[in-house]
Amino acid sequence: MGRISIARKNLFQDRRRATLSIAGVSAALVLILVLDGIFAGAMQQVTAYIRSSPADVFVAQRDVTTMHMTTSALAPSLVDEVRAIDGVDWADGLHYTTSSVDVGNNSLLTYVLGYDTATGRGGPRNLASGQPPTDGQALVDSVAAGELGVDIGDKVNILGYPFVISGLSTDGTYIANTTVFITSDDFAALRGPTYAYILVGAQVGMSPEDLQQRLAIAMPDTTVMTRTEFAKQEANVVRTMAADVMAIMSVIGFLIALALVGLTLFTATVAKQREYGIIKAIGAGRGRLTIIVLAQATWTIILALALAIILTSLIGVAIDALTPNLIVVIELGSIARTTISAFVVGAISSVLPLRRISRIDPSTSFRMA
Amino acid sequence: MSKFAISVHRLTKTYGEGDLAVHAVRNVNLTVEPGEVVLIMGPSGSGKTTLLLMLGAMLRPTSGSILINGIDLATTPERQLPSLRAHHLGFIFQDFNLLSALTAIENVELACNLAGITGAKAADRAIELLQHMGLGERLHFRPDQLSGGEKQRVAIARALANRPTLVLADEPTANLDSSHGREIARLLRQLAHEQHCSIVMVSHDERLREISDRTLWLEDGAFRDLETMATDPICAMSVQPGDATPHYQHSGTDYWFCSTACREEFTADSKKYLRRATE
Numbered sequence: 174m175g176r177i178s179i180a181r182k183n184l185f186q187d188r189r190r191a192t193l194s195i196a197g198v199s200a201a202l203v204l205i206l207v208l209d210g211i212f213a214g215a216m217q218q219v220t221a222y223i224r225s226s227p228a229d230v231f232v233a234q235r236d237v238t239t240m241h242m243t244t245s246a247l248a249p250s251l252v253d254e255v256r257a258i259d260g261v262d263w264a265d266g267l268h269y270t271t272s273s274v275d276v277g278n279n280s281l282l283t284y285v286l287g288y289d290t291a292t293g294r295g296g297p298r299n300l301a302s303g304q305p306p307t308d309g310q311a312l313v314d315s316v317a318a319g320e321l322g323v324d325i326g327d328k329v330n331i332l333g334y335p336f337v338i339s340g341l342s343t344d345g346t347y348i349a350n351t352t353v354f355i356t357s358d359d360f361a362a363l364r365g366p367t368y369a370y371i372l373v374g375a376q377v378g379m380s381p382e383d384l385q386q387r388l389a390i391a392m393p394d395t396t397v398m399t400r401t402e403f404a405k406q407e408a409n410v411v412r413t414m415a416a417d418v419m420a421i422m423s424v425i426g427f428l429i430a431l432a433l434v435g436l437t438l439f440t441a442t443v444a445k446q447r448e449y450g451i452i453k454a455i456g457a458g459r460g461r462l463t464i465i466v467l468a469q470a471t472w473t474i475i476l477a478l479a480l481a482i483i484l485t486s487l488i489g490v491a492i493d494a495l496t497p498n499l500i501v502v503i504e505l506g507s508i509a510r511t512t513i514s515a516f517v518v519g520a521i522s523s524v525l526p527l528r529r530i531s532r533i534d535p536s537t538s539f540r541m542a
Numbered sequence: 543m544s545k546f547a548i549s550v551h552r553l554t555k556t557y558g559e560g561d562l563a564v565h566a567v568r569n570v571n572l573t574v575e576p577g578e579v580v581l582i583m584g585p586s587g588s589g590k591t592t593l594l595l596m597l598g599a600m601l602r603p604t605s606g607s608i609l610i611n612g613i614d615l616a617t618t619p620e621r622q623l624p625s626l627r628a629h630h631l632g633f634i635f636q637d638f639n640l641l642s643a644l645t646a647i648e649n650v651e652l653a654c655n656l657a658g659i660t661g662a663k664a665a666d667r668a669i670e671l672l673q674h675m676g677l678g679e680r681l682h683f684r685p686d687q688l689s690g691g692e693k694q695r696v697a698i699a700r701a702l703a704n705r706p707t708l709v710l711a712d713e714p715t716a717n718l719d720s721s722h723g724r725e726i727a728r729l730l731r732q733l734a735h736e737q738h739c740s741i742v743m744v745s746h747d748e749r750l751r752e753i754s755d756r757t758l759w760l761e762d763g764a765f766r767d768l769e770t771m772a773t774d775p776i777c778a779m780s781v782q783p784g785d786a787t788p789h790y791q792h793s794g795t796d797y798w799f800c801s802t803a804c805r806e807e808f809t810a811d812s813k814k815y816l817r818r819a820t821e
Contacts, residue, residue: 176655177648179641186643451639454600456628456656536600538639539591539712
């Protein structure tokens with residue numbers, strides 16, 4: 174049963190004002206979505222190495238559950254002990270530390286990974302060009318190489334020693350740091366034979382969870398995690414570090430959206446105050462007027478949200494193109510959260526206009542000239 | 543069920559209390575028959591608007607009753623009044639009061655919707671009324687695209703959308719030029735008969751007396767008998783002769799004035815006004 178949509182008609186009567194209002198609310202929602210997208214992108218980047226690893230299970234020093242902001246030390250002999258455990262198909266030690274990669278005065282923070290180039294299991298996710306390193310050589314991420322102005326065959330300083338770039342890897346440069354790969358032997362020569370992690374592959378038919386339990390029992394002085402769990406822990410530590418900033422920025426975005434939606438609805442109500450009196454006079458009850466205001470809020474929110482999603486996608490593409498170490502990932506969860514926030518904003522913003530309307534005396538529609 | 547469209551008994555509205563009390567309407571009695579057109583006239587501040595607001599269920603009387611279709615508006619709970627207005631009453635305003643964002647047909651449909659008529663039925667009703675008003679070519683025009691007379695015809699269509707028992711009109715011709723004013727007056731007369739709805743109008747427009755079945759004079763919150771009213775020779779306003787009314791006697795004839803200012807103007811050059819009165 175169709176009814177005349179006063180809300181939509183009122184909202185779009187002045188198209189310029191409606192457009193500005195929707196664009197304003199959309200801008201606030203874009204702020205929230207882009208921040209969420211950058212954060213989700215960072216999460217994806219930070220965990221990319223772990224998620225793309227061939228290892229089913231990771232072994233670390235006891236109580237070490239992440240790569241970021243931690244140091245792990247495992248005796249080299251432990252690799253053979255792991256290999257001997259039933260259900261293990263293969264096990265490789267991985268050297269790891271945080272340092273910098275330097276070219277002249279240019280310097281980037283980096284994860285330094287020393288891996289067994291014979292198996293390649295601890296190596297980069299993708300090799301864009303060149304070859305895996307041999308002794309005295311390093312793989313540098315292509316984005317970092319661009320920032321440092323170096324290419325294959327050039328020299329960079331890692332852990333205080335010069336290395337020749339043998340190839341360029343991808344997906345290893347994040348907001349705060351990059352990743353370089355050297356041979357396990359070079360790493361051991363510079364920092365000692367201690368491994369940070371042991372990458373373990375499960376035999377066919379053995380689930381990662383079962384293997385993890387078996388290793389945890391066999392090696393009680395270590396932390397054993399499945400790849401999924403390890404990636405999750407890694408994401409958690411970064412999320413925790415960024416949570417306050419994200420929360421503050423989200424609250425700012427929320428407040429801006431609240432102010433804009435509130436202002437839009439309030440001005441729309443004040444501008445039509447006289448007409449609300451008329452609608453009341455000819456028989457509209459409180460319920461009908463409430464529906465009009467809420468429908469205006471809903472229209473504003475839905476259109477602003479749709480515009481915000483489109484704008485965020487475009488901004489994401491632009492960010493990806495302009496800053497390769499930053500990616501924007503719009504997740505469904507983020508859209509769902511922002512949608513809920515937007516509707517909460519709409520509901521809160523409707524309170525003042527509703528109060529205003531409830532106080533309008535229908536008798537004012539007489540003799541208003 | 544009462545045979546009257548509206549029956550008002552001892553209706554009183556008093557603002558304030560004690561020494562500061564203002565009696566806007568005092569013990570007014572009024573009955574209007576179905577299809578009857580009643581014009582209420584009176585000076586500014588006489589209580590016309592207060593009375594109209596009470597008849598329109600927008601102002602609670604201090605005492606008395608207002609019966610429409612067996613419902614006493616004076617005692618109906620506040621939350622039920624909007625629905626009552628939507629179903630039993632129609633309103634025509636001085637300023638037309640159309641919703642600016644809606645087209646002519648949508649303005650009328652809205653009134654249908656409020657009365658519970660929706661969808662195609664509402665659209666059909668709106669088209670029927672607007673065509674009847676001669677606005678068949680203006681259905682999708684917004685108010686800012688209509689002339690004053692056309693706006694008031696849309697407003698009349700809106701007032702009739704819910705097939706009301708009673709239409710209340712507040713100065714329906716005040717913002718119209720004389721030809722449009724006459725046109726609207728005739729239309730109201732015609733509609734009252736055709737639609738069999740009663741119309742109570744409040745106006746200063748003497749032209750509306752021609753189309754009214756009855757004209758009532760409201761002054762100081764009470765109806766006066768028009769038969770006993772005198773006409774101010776200066777401003778032509780109807781005044782009730784009485785001790786408190788400015789008065790002047792000349793050659794054995796009593797002259798009554800709406801104010802001392804009119805009396806002074808008259809006495810300053812009475813010959814001129816007496817000559818005019820005899821012409």
